[in-house]
Amino acid sequence: MISSVLAALRDDRRAALIPYVTAGHPSADSTVAVLNALADSGADIIELGIPFSDPLADGPTIQQSSFRSLVNGTTVESVLGDLKRFRSERDTPVVIFTYLNPVLRYGVDVFLADAAEAGANGLLLTDVPLGADPELERAVAASPLDFIRLVAPTTEGERVPGIAEAGSGFLYYISRTGVTGARSELRRDLAAEVESLRATVGLPVAVGFGISTPEQAREIGAVADGVVVGSALVRIMEEEGVEAGARFVAELRATLDG
Amino acid sequence: MTTTTEPETGRFGEFGGRYVPETLIKALNEVSAAYREASQDPTFQAEFRALSADFVGRPTPLYHAKRLGEAAGNPQLWLKREDLNHTGAHKINNTIGQALLARRMGKKRIIAETGAGQHGVATATACALFDLECVVYMGEEDVGRQALNVYRMQLLGADVRAVTSGTRTLKDATNEAIRDWVTHVDSTHYIIGSVVGPDPFPRMVRDFQSIIGQEARAQSLDRIGCLPASVVACVGGGSNAMGMFHAFVPDEDVELVGVEAGGSGIESGRHSASLVAGTPGVLHGSLSYLLQDSDGQVAPAHSVSAGLDYPGVGPEHSFLKDAGRARYTFVTDEQALRAFHKLSELEGIIPALETAHAIAHVLEEGGQVDGPILICLSGRGDKDVSHVAQLEGRGLLI
Numbered sequence: 001m002i003s004s005v006l007a008a009l010r011d012d013r014r015a016a017l018i019p020y021v022t023a024g025h026p027s028a029d030s031t032v033a034v035l036n037a038l039a040d041s042g043a044d045i046i047e048l049g050i051p052f053s054d055p056l057a058d059g060p061t062i063q064q065s066s067f068r069s070l071v072n073g074t075t076v077e078s079v080l081g082d083l084k085r086f087r088s089e090r091d092t093p094v095v096i097f098t099y100l101n102p103v104l105r106y107g108v109d110v111f112l113a114d115a116a117e118a119g120a121n122g123l124l125l126t127d128v129p130l131g132a133d134p135e136l137e138r139a140v141a142a143s144p145l146d147f148i149r150l151v152a153p154t155t156e157g158e159r160v161p162g163i164a165e166a167g168s169g170f171l172y173y174i175s176r177t178g179v180t181g182a183r184s185e186l187r188r189d190l191a192a193e194v195e196s197l198r199a200t201v202g203l204p205v206a207v208g209f210g211i212s213t214p215e216q217a218r219e220i221g222a223v224a225d226g227v228v229v230g231s232a233l234v235r236i237m238e239e240e241g242v243e244a245g246a247r248f249v250a251e252l253r254a255t256l257d258g
Numbered sequence: 259m260t261t262t263t264e265p266e267t268g269r270f271g272e273f274g275g276r277y278v279p280e281t282l283i284k285a286l287n288e289v290s291a292a293y294r295e296a297s298q299d300p301t302f303q304a305e306f307r308a309l310s311a312d313f314v315g316r317p318t319p320l321y322h323a324k325r326l327g328e329a330a331g332n333p334q335l336w337l338k339r340e341d342l343n344h345t346g347a348h349k350i351n352n353t354i355g356q357a358l359l360a361r362r363m364g365k366k367r368i369i370a371e372t373g374a375g376q377h378g379v380a381t382a383t384a385c386a387l388f389d390l391e392c393v394v395y396m397g398e399e400d401v402g403r404q405a406l407n408v409y410r411m412q413l414l415g416a417d418v419r420a421v422t423s424g425t426r427t428l429k430d431a432t433n434e435a436i437r438d439w440v441t442h443v444d445s446t447h448y449i450i451g452s453v454v455g456p457d458p459f460p461r462m463v464r465d466f467q468s469i470i471g472q473e474a475r476a477q478s479l480d481r482i483g484c485l486p487a488s489v490v491a492c493v494g495g496g497s498n499a500m501g502m503f504h505a506f507v508p509d510e511d512v513e514l515v516g517v518e519a520g521g522s523g524i525e526s527g528r529h530s531a532s533l534v535a536g537t538p539g540v541l542h543g544s545l546s547y548l549l550q551d552s553d554g555q556v557a558p559a560h561s562v563s564a565g566l567d568y569p570g571v572g573p574e575h576s577f578l579k580d581a582g583r584a585r586y587t588f589v590t591d592e593q594a595l596r597a598f599h600k601l602s603e604l605e606g607i608i609p610a611l612e613t614a615h616a617i618a619h620v621l622e623e624g625g626q627v628d629g630p631i632l633i634c635l636s637g638r639g640d641k642d643v644s645h646v647a648q649l650e651g652r653g654l655l656i
């Protein structure tokens with residue numbers, strides 16, 4: 001599903017717009033409405049975050065949305081329930097973005113089965129780099145979910161083919177060393193790095209971490225297969241509400257396509 | 259059981275590993291490689307030994323605590339005096355080792371997390387010694403209860419950053435230090451303060467701390483004339499315990515006892531006893547016993563002692579527990595506070611609140627041990643004096 005969406009966009013010479021939102025944020029019962037709004041505003045793929053108490057790969061914005069979501073009572077089960085309701089209304093592919101521990105606690109095999117059944121299309125685990133846990137990695141790879149793997153600017157060249165081989169759907173390129181969060185400028189070398197990565201691997205490449213404005217999205221969209229926008233969107237949802245978030249996504253869409 | 263280390267996989271049995279963001283993999287590979295080379299480099303080893311002697315003050319004494327023994331009902335209680343190290347705790351053994359390693363790797367900037375402030379002070383000290391920039395992350399709650407150590411770190415030139423996320427204690431300070439490392443990975447070395455985190459940290463910190471047990475084992479043979487029947491240490495992340503236990507692991511007749519912080523009691527839910535009451539999970543880069551809820555969210559820890567107030571524990575302890583080689587138990591805040599007074603009154607030694615947990619356990623059960631007991635007196639209690647006075651209604655002293 002993720003692959004076919006990305007292939008169609010590539011044929012169209014358009015970059016995929018991949019917004020990230022934290023489930024259970026801005027309010028406990030907002031998740032289905034948020035997902036619908038993202039789909040209606042032009043999201044090609046949605047990253048849905050299952051909150052974790054100790055999000056060490058995330059900057060202040062997503063830390064706070066995760067914390068609020070947990071206070072709102074969000075659980076793995078409630079997120080999968082929301083996803084199921086969304087799936088009964090829309091086809092937009094969804095990648096679950098989370099940390100390993102909630103998945104471990106839920107039970108890896110049960111989680112993979114329940115997530116697929118709820119309509120998830122991919123899984124991204126921020127703290128499971130290639131080789132961290134071969135048994136677990138094999139289980140995810142054997143599941144119906146695409147396994148979204150990450151490549152960082154610090155990833156050594158010889159690791160990249162293995163990561164691409166172990167991943168599916170798309171490869172997520174981290175735009176800079178650091179945690180998630182909006183930045184005013186992108187690194188100068190980024191476009192060249194993305195182009196070189198795309199030439200090396202057989203998977204589409206999406207870029208995320210720090211992309212926060214339509215202009216930045218356009219800049220990345222010109223070289224990547226997909227653009228992930230997370231913290232900037234989460235902050236707008238937090239401060240101005242779901243409708244404002246949807247307008248921001250529509251603006252990103254228009255800029256990417258323009 | 260001759261070895262518990264698996265450097266090739268970074269695991270102790272099923273525990274440990276490298277559950278970190280991809281961005282850190284290169285840095286972990288570099289630290290592993292540098293550490294492997296340093297361990298085989300006689301110059302590095304000689305420099306580490308020389309600083310341990312001249313700067314830290316090693317070897318630390320083994321002290322026969324007779325009055326404490328009388329109170330506990332065991333005449334053979336021996337204290338390994340890590341409190342007599344420079345900066346007042348065992349933490350400096352590790353920070354000197356890692357600072358030497360950082361210098362070898364060409365890193366100019368050091369970050370650290372701290373709970374009680376002892377690791378922060380020890381890191382700031384090593385950074386002053388080697389002229390390295392030093393940033394210490396400390397939970398806002400701990401900044402309050404360990405004000406003396408905050409000022410010590412600042413005196414030593416460290417930038418102490420109060421962490422206001424999550425539970426505002428050691429766990430969150432560690433999250434923030436890891437975020438800093440992910441962001442400044444090229445210039446920075448992260449001196450983790452305990453036998454926790456991703457490989458190679460648990461085994462590297464263990465190795466730098468293992469001097470405690472090596473000395474204590476030789477001193478026992480020399481002074482007591484035999485190995486101890488039981489070796490006792492407090493366990494938060496578990497670095498003083500691992501450093502003490504390591505040399506004794508092959509001595510199968512020596513019982514190893516780790517004492518966790520029972521807080522208000524296990525049944526109250528307000529404690530830090532991950533090995534006693536937790537379940538395996540992943541936090542801060544490794545798989546180990548963890549306090550967590552049914553949804554895999556890390557549960558807040560509690561202890562009167564900031565240094566034990568941590569929901570996780572070093573993976574090698576998890577391994578030793580499941581292998582049945584070490585036994586883990588707990589004492590409550592109240593028992594630890596009583597032991598804090600007791601050791602002060604009976605031996606003229608004010609222990610750190612962390613260490614007071616090990617003392618409390620021996621006061622409870624020392625009489626039942628048939629043979630000498632060796633206790634790791636991991637740190638001195640000056641830092642806790644004001645906090646304890648406040649808890650006892652005497653107000654803040656400083």
